[in-house]
Amino acid sequence: MQVNGQLALTVLMGLFLVAVAAWVARVENWRSYTPVAGGGGYGQEDSYVSNEKPSGVIRWLTTVDHKDIGLLYGAYALTAFVVGGLMVVVMRLELINPGQTLISNTFYNSLLTSHGITMLFLFGTPIIAAFANYLVPLLIDAEDMAFPRINAIAFWLLPPAALLIWAGFFPIGDIIPAQTAWTMYTPLSVGEGLGNQGNAGVDLFLLGLHLSGVATTMGAINFIATIFTERGDKVSWANLDIFSWTVLTQSGLILFAFPLLGSALVMLLFDRNFGTTFFAGEGGAMLWQHLFWFFGHPEVYVLVLPPMGIVSYVLPRFAGRRLFGFKFVVYSTLAIGVLSFGVWAHHMFATGMDPRLRASFMAVSLAIAIPSAVKTFNWITTMWNGRVRLTTPMLFCIGFVSNFIIGGVTGVFLASIPVDLVLHDTYYVVGHFHYVVMGAIAFAGFAGLYYWYPLYTGRMYQKTLGKMHFWLSMIGTNITFFAMILLGYGGMPRRYANYLPQFATLHRLATLGALILLVGQIIFVWNFVQSWLEAPKIKDGDPWDLKDSGLYTAEWDWFDRKLQTAIADGGEEADVVPDGGEEADVVPDGGQEPESDADE
Amino acid sequence: MGTEDAHDDHEHHLPAVEDWPRGFGEASWWPFVTAAGAAGVYVAAALYILGRGDTSLVSPLAGPAALVASIGLFLVGLYGWVYHAFVSTFWSREANPDSANKLRWGMLAFLGSELATFGALFGYYFYIRAGNWESIFVGIPDLTGSLVIANTTLLILSSVTLHFAHTAIRKDDRRKFLSWLVVTVLLGAVFIAGQIYEYYEFIIHEGFTLTSGFFASAFFGLTGLHGLHVSLGAVLLGVVLVRALAGQYSAERHVSVSTASMYWHFVDVVWIFLVVVLYVGAEVGV
Numbered sequence: 001m002q003v004n005g006q007l008a009l010t011v012l013m014g015l016f017l018v019a020v021a022a023w024v025a026r027v028e029n030w031r032s033y034t035p036v037a038g039g040g041g042y043g044q045e046d047s048y049v050s051n052e053k054p055s056g057v058i059r060w061l062t063t064v065d066h067k068d069i070g071l072l073y074g075a076y077a078l079t080a081f082v083v084g085g086l087m088v089v090v091m092r093l094e095l096i097n098p099g100q101t102l103i104s105n106t107f108y109n110s111l112l113t114s115h116g117i118t119m120l121f122l123f124g125t126p127i128i129a130a131f132a133n134y135l136v137p138l139l140i141d142a143e144d145m146a147f148p149r150i151n152a153i154a155f156w157l158l159p160p161a162a163l164l165i166w167a168g169f170f171p172i173g174d175i176i177p178a179q180t181a182w183t184m185y186t187p188l189s190v191g192e193g194l195g196n197q198g199n200a201g202v203d204l205f206l207l208g209l210h211l212s213g214v215a216t217t218m219g220a221i222n223f224i225a226t227i228f229t230e231r232g233d234k235v236s237w238a239n240l241d242i243f244s245w246t247v248l249t250q251s252g253l254i255l256f257a258f259p260l261l262g263s264a265l266v267m268l269l270f271d272r273n274f275g276t277t278f279f280a281g282e283g284g285a286m287l288w289q290h291l292f293w294f295f296g297h298p299e300v301y302v303l304v305l306p307p308m309g310i311v312s313y314v315l316p317r318f319a320g321r322r323l324f325g326f327k328f329v330v331y332s333t334l335a336i337g338v339l340s341f342g343v344w345a346h347h348m349f350a351t352g353m354d355p356r357l358r359a360s361f362m363a364v365s366l367a368i369a370i371p372s373a374v375k376t377f378n379w380i381t382t383m384w385n386g387r388v389r390l391t392t393p394m395l396f397c398i399g400f401v402s403n404f405i406i407g408g409v410t411g412v413f414l415a416s417i418p419v420d421l422v423l424h425d426t427y428y429v430v431g432h433f434h435y436v437v438m439g440a441i442a443f444a445g446f447a448g449l450y451y452w453y454p455l456y457t458g459r460m461y462q463k464t465l466g467k468m469h470f471w472l473s474m475i476g477t478n479i480t481f482f483a484m485i486l487l488g489y490g491g492m493p494r495r496y497a498n499y500l501p502q503f504a505t506l507h508r509l510a511t512l513g514a515l516i517l518l519v520g521q522i523i524f525v526w527n528f529v530q531s532w533l534e535a536p537k538i539k540d541g542d543p544w545d546l547k548d549s550g551l552y553t554a555e556w557d558w559f560d561r562k563l564q565t566a567i568a569d570g571g572e573e574a575d576v577v578p579d580g581g582e583e584a585d586v587v588p589d590g591g592q593e594p595e596s597d598a599d600e
Numbered sequence: 601m602g603t604e605d606a607h608d609d610h611e612h613h614l615p616a617v618e619d620w621p622r623g624f625g626e627a628s629w630w631p632f633v634t635a636a637g638a639a640g641v642y643v644a645a646a647l648y649i650l651g652r653g654d655t656s657l658v659s660p661l662a663g664p665a666a667l668v669a670s671i672g673l674f675l676v677g678l679y680g681w682v683y684h685a686f687v688s689t690f691w692s693r694e695a696n697p698d699s700a701n702k703l704r705w706g707m708l709a710f711l712g713s714e715l716a717t718f719g720a721l722f723g724y725y726f727y728i729r730a731g732n733w734e735s736i737f738v739g740i741p742d743l744t745g746s747l748v749i750a751n752t753t754l755l756i757l758s759s760v761t762l763h764f765a766h767t768a769i770r771k772d773d774r775r776k777f778l779s780w781l782v783v784t785v786l787l788g789a790v791f792i793a794g795q796i797y798e799y800y801e802f803i804i805h806e807g808f809t810l811t812s813g814f815f816a817s818a819f820f821g822l823t824g825l826h827g828l829h830v831s832l833g834a835v836l837l838g839v840v841l842v843r844a845l846a847g848q849y850s851a852e853r854h855v856s857v858s859t860a861s862m863y864w865h866f867v868d869v870v871w872i873f874l875v876v877v878l879y880v881g882a883e884v885g886v
Contacts (some may be wrong), residue, residue, distance in 0.1 A: 263720030
């Protein structure tokens with residue numbers, strides 16, 4: 001059974017990789033000097049520097065241009081999204097029936113583990129890095145990232161990290177994929193006892209995870225240095241755009257969260273291979289959970305803050321007005337950043353930890369709902385009485401807000417100890433966090449991918465297909481994950497490949513939703529690729545008609561200048577406002593209090 | 601001073617004046633090469649694990665061999681990178697305060713991440729120290745001997761001498777700068793030798809090794825991690841020293857002196873904290 005499942009997955013992966021290779025080969029003319037998108041030597045002033053880039057594949061291997069690296073991150077993240085998505089489709093198919101049907105239970109556990117790690121570390125973080133790399137230097141008027149070459153190395157560490165993480169799926173000797181779940185709880189992950197977690201596949205997985213953490217940390221250092229030191233003359237802290245604020249906060253979280261996980265992973269590897277006893281003793285399991293969640297909960301905000309930034313940035317463009325309460329959205333971002341390090345033990349309420357500690361973590365966990373709600377109300381108020389245009393990116397933004405409300409409110413219940421003790425380790429938890437990671441984070445990612453599609457491809461996607469993608473995703477998400485919330489109320493435990501017959505209806509519903517999601521994502525890939533190859537070129541530097549509502553921003557101005565490089569002009573600069581809520585040249589260096597943003 | 605002639609990029613002694621690939625401005629192979637080397641280290645660790653045990657998949661030598669090759673590649677990449685980014689055009693490029701600023705911010709952020717790296721191990725140690733300590737702290741050799749005191753003094757002293765060196769280059773006093781820098785690197789080397797001697801004493805004579813239990817995990821984990829950091833710091837200072845001996849640095853151009861100093865001072869502060877909580881703190885109140 002396991003062999004069948006593995007074979008099926010290998011074939012799927014093979015087909016997929018061939019498709020990617022074929023697409024890349026079509027997109028990129030290997031012998032031409034013409035860049036795909038975003039090329040050229042924008043902002044280079046050194047006279048001896050040539051503006052051309054090497055041709056073909058060498059261009060991509062040697063690039064240090066933040067836009068190219070952003071595209072590399074994007075391609076990598078979307079590849080991982082497809083892999084992680086196909087993994088979960090196999091799992092959902094297995095769950096159609098209560099008993100074992102398609103794949104073995106151990107293979108189910110492997111898919112479960114890899115789906116989580118792939119989506120969080122290989123899709124979530126890199127897709128955010130894609131947006132941040134491409135956009136932050138444009139938005140803050142920097143020539144490039146602070147350290148363009150560190151930017152490149154941080155990306156190039158990721159593909160080997162993915163190969164190590166997935167190594168167990170490849171036919172290498174008797175290596176099997178890790179089955180520790182993404183939380184890697186000890187003592188299971190130490191490999192003791194009769195289980196098969198002593199297998200070297202787990203070690204490879206841990207090594208890959210560590211490598212991806214190193215890459216992420218390098219990226220975070222780069223973003224911090226960039227936003228602190230590379231801002232253009234007109235971009236002050238007072239008018240820094242909301243997306244850069246969220247990336248800055250996220251980078252601060254990464255800085256303290258990821259290296260700690262890195263050390264914990266090395267300690268685990270030493271326990272497994274060199275006879276140390278970090279997690280072996282009495283309380284070792286608790287220690288691992290403390291260290292893991294000290295990383296793991298900030299990680300949640302690492303993943304959600306920049307998508308919130310994307311929504312805060314994109315949603316006002318189609319509501320026809322500035323972001324309501326800009327300052328409070330920034331403050332709530334910073335508040336979430338600080339509080340996120342004080343909530344980790346709410347993942348451990350059921351472990352029998354000290355009740356006094358538990359209560360304090362409950363208090364902070366409930367408190368973190370406040371800044372999240374501040375943001376939500378600001379998004380809603382921005383749309384209130386606005387001139388809402390239901391374009392695809394706007395639909396995804398509204399879907400984000402809607403799903404985030406459900407994901408957030410279910411989270412408030414989980415933060416409460418008595419409720420958590422009932423719902424802990426049930427599908428309720430799975431439903432809750434998937435509403436956030438799929439319903440919110442991925443939706444914001446799609447909003448960004450559609451909104452900036454003209455920017456990085458120079459073309460426009462097909463609007464009908466975009467809307468189909470949205471509606472299938474929205475319906476699929478809500479069917480799948482609402483069914484999970486109900487399953488959790490019924491007492492269905494997480495992580496099981498088999499279940500009692502009474503849960504069959506809801507599980508089938510969830511699988512139906514997952515298949516709807518699959519169809520939606522196939523449409524997305526089709527639309528994305530075909531439009532990139534064949535859609536007519538955009539000629540207007542303002543494809544979203546933002547100038548009409550006075551919401552034109554720096555990245556489109558850059559795009560416009562790129563379109564018109566033949567014509568020497570520069571008179572448009574004055575129209576551009578950084579998104580910080582205030583005209584750049586009105587604010588004298590933050591000394592003057594910017595007035596309310598959205599009261600017109 | 602022997603520095604003016606470095607102005608000329610066509611000077612014979614410069615190994616390479618063009619970056620690689622040539623003539624494409626910003627594009628560079630170095631990040632890719634360095635990344636391949638760094639990833640190779642992880643692959644080597646994987647091969648080492650696969651080569652262990654009776655049913656090993658690969659030869660037990662594959663891991664170490666891959667490690668040597670990867671570190672070599674990594675160093676080649678780093679050399680090309682640093683050489684072309686900072687060394688080759690040291691005098692001809694502008695002394696840009698913005699560029700200095702971003703390098704300092706980068707180092708500062710990196711040190712922030714280092715806090716977390718040490719944090720996990722200190723977290724483990726505090727966790728067992730607050731637990732059933734009497735039963736854990738058994739059969740441990742005497743920690744606070746004269747060696748630790750001497751080593752700590754050396755490391756603190758090296759921070760002071762490095763500060764003198766830094767002040768000297770700010771005043772353009774190259775002679776003082778060079779001599780204090782040499783003293784710092786020597787002190788660092790002696791510290792590392794002292795740590796190796798301590799390990800030798802513990803492991804060979806006292807039988808206190810990595811696998812000796814809960815405290816050994818904390819002790820070797822923390823001192824080992826710190827030792828790696830001191831070694832990296834010594835390498836950084838060594839690079840600074842070589843560049844200084846080659847005639848680089850002046851009152852206006854000393855960014856890498858200050859970033860390497862920041863790192864060295866950080867490692868020193870961590871050591872003081874480590875001695876207080878791990879060496880002294882383990883024995884207090886037992």
